[in-house]
Amino acid sequence: MADVITPRGPKPRRRFSRTNIMLYGTLIVVAAYYALPLYVMIVTSLKGMPEIRIGNIFSPPVEITYQPWVKAWAEACTGINCEGLSRGFWNSVKILIPSVILSIAIASVNGYALANWKFKGSEVFFTILIVGAFIPYQVMLYPLVIILRELGLYGNVWGLVLVHTVFGMPILTLLFRNYFTSVPEELFKAARVDGAGFWGIYFRIMLPMSLPIFVVAIILQVTGIWNDFLFGVIYTKPADYPMTVQLNNIVNSVQGIKEYNVNMAATLLTGLVPLIIYFASGKLFVRGIAAGAVKG
Amino acid sequence: MTSVLVKDLTLKFGALTVLDNLNIDIPEGEFLVLLGASGCGKSTLLNCIAGLLDPTDGEIHINDRNVTWEEPSGRGIGMVFQSYALYPQMTVEGNLSFGLKNARMDKAEIRKRVARAAEILQIEPLLHRKPAALSGGQRQRVAIGRALVRDVDVFLFDEPLSNLDAKLRADLRVEIKRLHHNLKNTMIYVTHDQVEAMTLADRIAIMKSGIIQQLDTPTEIYNRPVNKYVAGFIGSPEINFFEGAVEDGAFVTGDTQFTLAGYAFQGDAANVPAWLGIRPEHIMSGDAARDLPVSAEVQIDIVEPMGSDTLAWASLAGVPIRIRMDGQAAVSTGDSILIGFDPARASLFDKTTELRI
Incomplete structure (x- = not known):
C-alpha cells in the first residue's frame, strides 16, 4: 500500500x-x-x-x-392631482427627517438614563414603556385623533411626526438601553470621578462609542416610517400624504386602464429608499444588532 | 492629620446589609489596603468613599471636610479601576485631560500636568495613541495617570492589578509602591490578593460580610491575627489548625499535648475549648526542631517542591498539616522526620467566639 x-x-x-x-x-x-x-x-x-x-x-x-418611470415620478394622477409620485416623495422626506431625528434623540437619552442613572421606579417605568410596544395600534388610532385635534396638530405633518416619535419610543428605548447596559459600568464611574455630569457623559463618552447602535436605530426608523401607510393616511390630509399612500392611490385607481408598467415603476420608486439604506449599511446593521444583544 | 474618616458607615440594598456600621480613620499619607474575599464589601466601601454609591447611613470626611453629599469629582479623589475604564475614543492625552477639561482648567496648566504625569509613569511615547493600541500594563499606567493629573490628596484603587498577568502584576505592584513613596499621598487600595496587601500596605483592613475583622500593620496581622478567620485568610500556604482545649498551660488535642510555654495570652489563661493555629513556615524540621518546646516524629505523606521552598504534608495528632521547608530540603514521600514549633509563634482562638486568647 x-x-x-x-x-x-x-x-x-x-x-x-x-x-x-x-x-x-x-x-x-x-x-x-x-x-x-x-x-x-x-x-x-x-x-x-x-x-x-x-x-x-x-x-x-x-x-x-423609461417612459413609465417618468410618468410614475412626475405625471401619474391621483384624483385631480397629476404631479406623479414626486409630491409624495417630498412629503415623505418632510415627515421622515424630523421623525427620525426626534425619536432617536429622545430614545437614546431615555435608554442612557435607564441604563446608567437608575432612579427609584426606573425599572417600573421601563416595563411600562415596553408593554406599550405590545398594545395594538388600532386601539390607539381614535384616541390619538382626539389628542391631536385638541393639540391643534390634526391633519398637520407635525402631528404625524409626533405619532411616529411616540410609537418608535418603546423599541428604540429598549435598543439603546440594552446597548448602554453593555458599556462597562466602570467607564461611567470613571467619567463621574472626572467630573462629567449627565450630559457630559452622554455626549462625550457614550455617543462617540455608540455609532453602531445609532445606525441600527436609523435603519429601523427610516424603513419603518417610510413604509408606514396607516398613520399617514389617518393623521394627514391629502396634500400631505406620504409616498406610500399616494402609491396606493395611483395603483388602486379604478378608472381608466391599468398601466402595469407605471405601477411597477411607482412601487420600485417607493421602495428605493429602504433598499438603499439596507445596501449602504448592511454590515453596520448586523454589527449593531449583535452589539446590542450581548446584555439585556 | 486625618486624611479620610469613615464614620458609622452603613449600606443596605433592600434587606441585604453590605456594610455594617464601619469606622475607619486613615491618617495622611497612609497606604491602606482593604483585603477580603469577594463579596465582603471592600469594593462597596471604596465606592462609598468615592461617592459613586450613596450610603444608607453614616458620614465620610476627606481632609476634615464632610463630603458625604459631595459629587465624586468634588471630593478630591482620583480612582483607578480594575478594567482600566479608559475612554476608548480618546487618545491617552485625551483620557488624561478629560477631568481637567471638565474642571475648566486653562490649557497651559492642563498641558503641564499631563506632561508631568506622563513623565512619572513613563508613558510619554504613548500620548497620541488610543487605548485599544496599548497593552494591559500600559493601559493601567494611563489609568493611574488619570488619577495623577487631578493632583488629588487621596488615591483610590479598585483591584487595579487583577486583570494583568502574574509578571506584570509584580512589576506594577513595585511601581505603585514607588509611586506612593514619592508622592506620599493617602492611598486606599482594594484587593483580594494577600501578597499585594502584605507588600504594599502600611495597614491592612481585613473585611468579612461588611465588617472589618482586623485593621493593623501587615506584621501584626500576620503574627497576631485577632480571630480564626483572619488567621486562615492571611498566609499561603494556609495556617494549620488543631482542635482541642487549653488545660493548665498546655494545649490538649486527642491524646496529644503541646506545651504552651512562652505563648502570650491576651488575658489570663483560662481552661477553654480552643483552636491552635501554627503557620507552615513556623514548623521547623530536623536539627532546628530538636530544641523547640514542641516536637514530634512525623511521616511525610506528600511533597510539593516549588523551587524556592518545599511544602510537605504530614499528619500530626491526627490532623493533616503543611510544613514549609527549604527549597533544597531532601525529603520524599514516606520519610520519617522530626518536626517542632515554638508555641510563642502559634495563635490560640476560643472555640465558640473564635477570638484570639
Missing part, C-alpha cells in the same frame, strides 16, 4: 460534498424565490403597454422604455 496518505496539515475538504450541494441548492432556490418578483417588476416597468399585453411576464423587454 504505497498510496496511503499520512494525515498532516489541514484536513482536505471536498468541494462538492453532499452537504454542500444541499446547502447551496437550498440557498439558490430561496434566493430565486425572493429575487423573481423583483425581476418581474423591473422588467415590466421597462416595457411599453403593448408589449405587456402579450403576456410574457418573464421575458426581458424587447424595446426598453
Whole structure:
C-alpha cells in the first residue's frame, strides 16, 4: 500500500460534498424565490403597454422604455392631482427627517438614563414603556385623533411626526438601553470621578462609542416610517400624504386602464429608499444588532 | 492629620446589609489596603468613599471636610479601576485631560500636568495613541495617570492589578509602591490578593460580610491575627489548625499535648475549648526542631517542591498539616522526620467566639 496518505496539515475538504450541494441548492432556490418578483417588476416597468399585453411576464423587454418611470415620478394622477409620485416623495422626506431625528434623540437619552442613572421606579417605568410596544395600534388610532385635534396638530405633518416619535419610543428605548447596559459600568464611574455630569457623559463618552447602535436605530426608523401607510393616511390630509399612500392611490385607481408598467415603476420608486439604506449599511446593521444583544 | 474618616458607615440594598456600621480613620499619607474575599464589601466601601454609591447611613470626611453629599469629582479623589475604564475614543492625552477639561482648567496648566504625569509613569511615547493600541500594563499606567493629573490628596484603587498577568502584576505592584513613596499621598487600595496587601500596605483592613475583622500593620496581622478567620485568610500556604482545649498551660488535642510555654495570652489563661493555629513556615524540621518546646516524629505523606521552598504534608495528632521547608530540603514521600514549633509563634482562638486568647 504505497498510496496511503499520512494525515498532516489541514484536513482536505471536498468541494462538492453532499452537504454542500444541499446547502447551496437550498440557498439558490430561496434566493430565486425572493429575487423573481423583483425581476418581474423591473422588467415590466421597462416595457411599453403593448408589449405587456402579450403576456410574457418573464421575458426581458424587447424595446426598453423609461417612459413609465417618468410618468410614475412626475405625471401619474391621483384624483385631480397629476404631479406623479414626486409630491409624495417630498412629503415623505418632510415627515421622515424630523421623525427620525426626534425619536432617536429622545430614545437614546431615555435608554442612557435607564441604563446608567437608575432612579427609584426606573425599572417600573421601563416595563411600562415596553408593554406599550405590545398594545395594538388600532386601539390607539381614535384616541390619538382626539389628542391631536385638541393639540391643534390634526391633519398637520407635525402631528404625524409626533405619532411616529411616540410609537418608535418603546423599541428604540429598549435598543439603546440594552446597548448602554453593555458599556462597562466602570467607564461611567470613571467619567463621574472626572467630573462629567449627565450630559457630559452622554455626549462625550457614550455617543462617540455608540455609532453602531445609532445606525441600527436609523435603519429601523427610516424603513419603518417610510413604509408606514396607516398613520399617514389617518393623521394627514391629502396634500400631505406620504409616498406610500399616494402609491396606493395611483395603483388602486379604478378608472381608466391599468398601466402595469407605471405601477411597477411607482412601487420600485417607493421602495428605493429602504433598499438603499439596507445596501449602504448592511454590515453596520448586523454589527449593531449583535452589539446590542450581548446584555439585556 | 486625618486624611479620610469613615464614620458609622452603613449600606443596605433592600434587606441585604453590605456594610455594617464601619469606622475607619486613615491618617495622611497612609497606604491602606482593604483585603477580603469577594463579596465582603471592600469594593462597596471604596465606592462609598468615592461617592459613586450613596450610603444608607453614616458620614465620610476627606481632609476634615464632610463630603458625604459631595459629587465624586468634588471630593478630591482620583480612582483607578480594575478594567482600566479608559475612554476608548480618546487618545491617552485625551483620557488624561478629560477631568481637567471638565474642571475648566486653562490649557497651559492642563498641558503641564499631563506632561508631568506622563513623565512619572513613563508613558510619554504613548500620548497620541488610543487605548485599544496599548497593552494591559500600559493601559493601567494611563489609568493611574488619570488619577495623577487631578493632583488629588487621596488615591483610590479598585483591584487595579487583577486583570494583568502574574509578571506584570509584580512589576506594577513595585511601581505603585514607588509611586506612593514619592508622592506620599493617602492611598486606599482594594484587593483580594494577600501578597499585594502584605507588600504594599502600611495597614491592612481585613473585611468579612461588611465588617472589618482586623485593621493593623501587615506584621501584626500576620503574627497576631485577632480571630480564626483572619488567621486562615492571611498566609499561603494556609495556617494549620488543631482542635482541642487549653488545660493548665498546655494545649490538649486527642491524646496529644503541646506545651504552651512562652505563648502570650491576651488575658489570663483560662481552661477553654480552643483552636491552635501554627503557620507552615513556623514548623521547623530536623536539627532546628530538636530544641523547640514542641516536637514530634512525623511521616511525610506528600511533597510539593516549588523551587524556592518545599511544602510537605504530614499528619500530626491526627490532623493533616503543611510544613514549609527549604527549597533544597531532601525529603520524599514516606520519610520519617522530626518536626517542632515554638508555641510563642502559634495563635490560640476560643472555640465558640473564635477570638484570639
